[in-house]
Amino acid sequence: MQVLNQTTDFWLDLKKEAQSIANNEPLLASYIHACILTHHNFESSLSFILSNKVADDVMPALAIREVFDEAYLLEPAIVDSAIEDIKAVHERDAAVNNYLTPLLYFKGFQAVQVHRMANYLWKKGRHQLALFLQSRNSEAYGVDIHPAAQIGKGVMFDHATGIVIGETAVIEDYVSLLQSVTLGGTGNESGDRHPKVRQGVLVGAGAKILGNIEIGEGSKVGAGSVVLSDVPPHTTVVGVPAKVVGRPCCQRPCDSMRQNVLEDNGTLE
Template sequence: MRYSHCTPTNSTALSQFWSQVQAQACGCPDPLISDLYAVNICDHIDFPSALASLLGAKLADRSMTESTLNRLVAKCLEDNPAIIEAARTDMLATYERDPACTDFVTPFLFFKGWHALQAYRIAHHLWLNGRRPLAYHVQSRINERFGIDIHPGATIGQGLTIDHGTGIVIGETCIIEDDVSIFQGVTLGGTGKSDGNRHPIIRQGAMIGAGAKILGRLEVGAYARIGAASVVLEDIPAYATAVGNPVRIVKKTLPK
């Protein structure tokens, strides 16, 4: 398992990736959209610069300006370059898993699940560095802006896809490993326990269907699949498919 929360990448791979994104954006023939592509992608020398600018614009409000947030995000990316690799890996995963995603430009500019996840990574960095009121502010703006509520204390790996995203809730002590897919309306929540580890652990490669509720300190095993609208209150083994309310296992496949 390659779960390590966030792992740095080498500069050559990152540069090549950003060149691909720019090539896709800067050849746009539509004059009405070309300015949007230029401001957000083509005019930026690298991926960190573009990501800082994008999140600054998305999260700004009357109490914290776009330029202030741009500088804040840029500083977080400078202090923790692994966030950049996680953002890149999340985009690659979205491109690979989402049939609606035909290039890298689309999630970067238009997919709020990807936006919310990258903003969470900034909030999580702030949380771990003792800047908790600021982390809560970013969490609040993610919720207001995207309709997705990810606590900055949650631990999330890379290669995550959040498809559609509206109504997703991820609690403070939740652990999500690499290569997980989450659809709209999912709750990874608690059951009323007031302290300690009270949210689910989602193992590598799991898929959580739309509207599923997974509650308490339980474990969804590696590559398990949770059906839409299921309610999960107990552990689900690796490679199992579970559906219903209450959830029941309907299939278990052997690992390849």
């Protein structure tokens, strides 16, 4: 009951923000009504937005939306994760001052939600439709995530362009990735071959994390790094190849978004 109330409260907050924008920006009024105000709950709004983004000339939005609606009904945890993602963006991005902005405009948020649907289909054995969504995700947002990759809640893809995530990669709850990050393999080997990113991690822009390695809880990977071996928890690494340079100044670098690795030479706060 408490989760339901939280979801309802979140939706009411979104509608208030939407109504304010519709009132103050007439050119957006019809768009805001179509995306938010005509819907009876958050998941209906989300499925409408995403299905229209990934539809193409052959696969209409209405057909895709039916799949989204089914998944949200049968797996409400997907909806809960989307709300946690929006809250994460709101808390971590200094340029965001409401919940509506990432929902409507941020391709990083939207790409993660499309992946959640592809992952749902993959686990149901509907691999071809999952791969279709992966392809559309890549075309629409410039983000390429294999449908089998596991992504937790409270995840932020900041800017997002060029993010690539392999089949056996795992991203746990409360992680932040910036643009052009790769979680990839080291060759054409099969089996478990991609990185495991634990809770609280911050991965800077352009970092390449390769192989079946672990990025420990609360660690930080500096921008442009190439990581080829395990990173211990609460450790900062940077360079090519990446080397330990210190310890993050907070327990969860994903929240602080403090990307200057030169400040990471003290103890945890």
